Amino acid sequence: MAMKMWIFGCIVLIGLAGTGTSLWGQTGFAYVANGNSNNVSAYSIDGTTGALTQVAGSPFPVGSAPSPYSVAVDPTGQFVYVASSSGNVSAYSINGTTGALTAVPGSPFPAGAGSVSVTVDSTGRFVYTANSNTNNVSAFTIDETDGHLTPVAGSPFPAGTLPVSVTTTAGPPPPVTAANK
Numbered sequence: 001m002a003m004k005m006w007i008f009g010c011i012v013l014i015g016l017a018g019t020g021t022s023l024w025g026q027t028g029f030a031y032v033a034n035g036n037s038n039n040v041s042a043y044s045i046d047g048t049t050g051a052l053t054q055v056a057g058s059p060f061p062v063g064s065a066p067s068p069y070s071v072a073v074d075p076t077g078q079f080v081y082v083a084s085s086s087g088n089v090s091a092y093s094i095n096g097t098t099g100a101l102t103a104v105p106g107s108p109f110p111a112g113a114g115s116v117s118v119t120v121d122s123t124g125r126f127v128y129t130a131n132s133n134t135n136n137v138s139a140f141t142i143d144e145t146d147g148h149l150t151p152v153a154g155s156p157f158p159a160g161t162l163p164v165s166v167t168t169t170a171g172p173p174p175p176v177t178a179a180n181k
Contacts, residue, residue, distance in 0.1 A: 029099035031080055033068035034059060040068060040082055040092075042099050055099040062090045064108060069116045074124040079104070079147035083118035083129045087111055089140070091147050104147040111138040112156050117163075122170040130163040131156060137166055 030052060032041040039059035043052035062068045067085040073094070074081070080101055082090040088108035092101035112131025115138070119128050127140040127149055136156035140149035 028077075029055070029094065031071045031073065031101075033071045033082055035067050035069055035085075038062050038066045038068065040071060040080070040090075040101065042101060044099050057100050060092065060101040062108070063103065064088070070118045072118045072120045072127070074120045074142065074147075075122060076124050079120075079142065081118050081120060081127050081149075083111065083115040084108070085114050085116055085132075087113040087115055087131070087133075089115060089118060089127065089129055089138075089149060091149055093147050106148045109140065109149040111140075112136050117165045119167050121168040126152070126168075128166045128168065130159065130166040132162050132164055135159055135161055135163065137163065 028045045028047070030043045030045055034041055037059065039061050042055035042058040042060060044055060045052060062082060062084060068082045068090070069085050070083040072081050073079070077096065078094055080092040080094055084090065087110065089111050090108040091104040092107070093104055094101060111129045112134035114131050114133030115129040116132050117130040120126070120142070121128070124144075125142055127142060129138045131138060134156065135158070137159050139152035139155040139157065141152060142149060
């Protein structure tokens with residue numbers, strides 16, 4: 001079913017995933033954290049028009065981690081991470097063909113209270129959450145096999161008062177050598 005949606009009055013953060021997320025004739029997926037209904041909506045994206053079509057089985061429940069607030073997709077398009085203001089991060093594997101989500105083992109994972117933002121670094125190795133109620137940032141390593149999260153040593157890390165967003169940079173490029181010119 002093709003859908004055109006206007007979404008007002010809620011926080012909507014969309015993550016793109018799948019093979020060929022280019023919006024020029026190829027299909028990707030969009031994921032939306034639905035705070036009041038405690039689930040994640042999944043859509044396939046028409047790469048030519050941008051229209052969304054709801055994925056079969058969507059929306060997907062966040063289980064024991066109510067109040068999803070933010071969603072991020074790892075750079076490989078294999079996993080989705082959802083921060084919930086209840087203080088958890090739900091983790092899902094993505095079916096690369098359909099876009100459907102399946103909870104990974106151990107999900108949800110404890111983070112700081114008021115986890116309102118989640119990001120995956122550009123290497124796909126780490127997940128970070130901004131925790132507004134505890135004024136800190138939780139850091140996790142991603143298991144590349146199944147997507148489960150393990151806290152980084154020393155996590156959570158102090159932040160300022162009421163952190164509401166977190167993001168990362170790609171880092172410096174590798175040095176130029178004769179081998180990679």
